[in-house]
Amino acid sequence: MASSFSLNSSTLLVLLLALLCCLQCSIVDSYDLLVGGPKGWVVPPSNDTDLYNNWASNNRFHVGDSIHFKYKKDSVMEVGKENYNDCNATQPTFFSNNGNTEFKLNHSGTFYFISGASGHCEKGQKMIVRVMIQDLHSKSNGYHVPIGVFEIVFVFAFVASYVI
Numbered sequence: 484m485a486s487s488f489s490l491n492s493s494t495l496l497v498l499l500l501a502l503l504c505c506l507q508c509s510i511v512d513s514y515d516l517l518v519g520g521p522k523g524w525v526v527p528p529s530n531d532t533d534l535y536n537n538w539a540s541n542n543r544f545h546v547g548d549s550i551h552f553k554y555k556k557d558s559v560m561e562v563g564k565e566n567y568n569d570c571n572a573t574q575p576t577f578f579s580n581n582g583n584t585e586f587k588l589n590h591s592g593t594f595y596f597i598s599g600a601s602g603h604c605e606k607g608q609k610m611i612v613r614v615m616i617q618d619l620h621s622k623s624n625g626y627h628v629p630i631g632v633f634e635i636v637f638v639f640a641f642v643a644s645y646v647i
């Protein structure tokens with residue numbers, strides 16, 4: 484009698500753990516994207532000068548996401564709209580040239596990036612990233628967690644009702 488009980492509850496425990504793992508996955512919801520895909524941050528080929536803006540418009544960015552720039556002998560700058568249009572690299576609001584730059588999209592709205600290497604921006608190594616305004620369906624931290632906790636409590640109540 485007792486043994487069939489313990490078998491039953493340990494099976495449920497495994498199910499519970501599996502469910503917790505699933506919840507854990509849904510809680511991890513900030514993305515870290517490699518700009519431009521495997522090729523990274525380079526001067527685009529001359530027949531594909533919109534490469535980075537095409538890449539950006541094929542992705543949905545949320546506040547809290549990070550984008551990664553990978554490059555060699557180059558740099559990344561965040562600039563204002565006009566300096567983006569003019570490829571003016573004299574006054575960036577952000578600059579990095581360490582070859583592996585993580586940039587956190589910490590607010591909604593538009594970010595403008597250019598290469599700081601001479602002539603690269605003019606050849607299309609530039610990118611506009613639009614970060615969506617937060618809404619209830621967005622994958623930001625905080626919204627999923629209370630739901631997760633609620634589900635865990637629910638599952639515990641379910642398991643308890645089985646075992647007792």
Ligand SMILES: *[C@@H]1O[C@H](CO)[C@@H](O)[C@H](O)[C@H]1NC(C)=O
Pocket residue numbers: 528530531
């Ligand atoms: C650009 O040219 C290369 C080789 O000439 C080709 O493989 C590639 O598909 C072209 N890209 C575009 C976007 O047309």
Ligand SMILES: *[C@@H]1O[C@H](CO)[C@@H](O)[C@H](O)[C@H]1NC(C)=O
Pocket residue numbers: 566569571572573574
């Ligand atoms: C580049 O931008 C700065 C201000 O951000 C401005 O003072 C400067 O004149 C600009 N240079 C050119 C060549 O447009």
Ligand SMILES: *[C@@H]1O[C@H](CO)[C@@H](O)[C@H](O)[C@H]1NC(C)=O
Pocket residue numbers: 589590
């Ligand atoms: C975003 O990050 C930049 C650079 O770290 C900082 O200057 C800015 O205040 C931040 N904005 C918000 C809304 O946190």
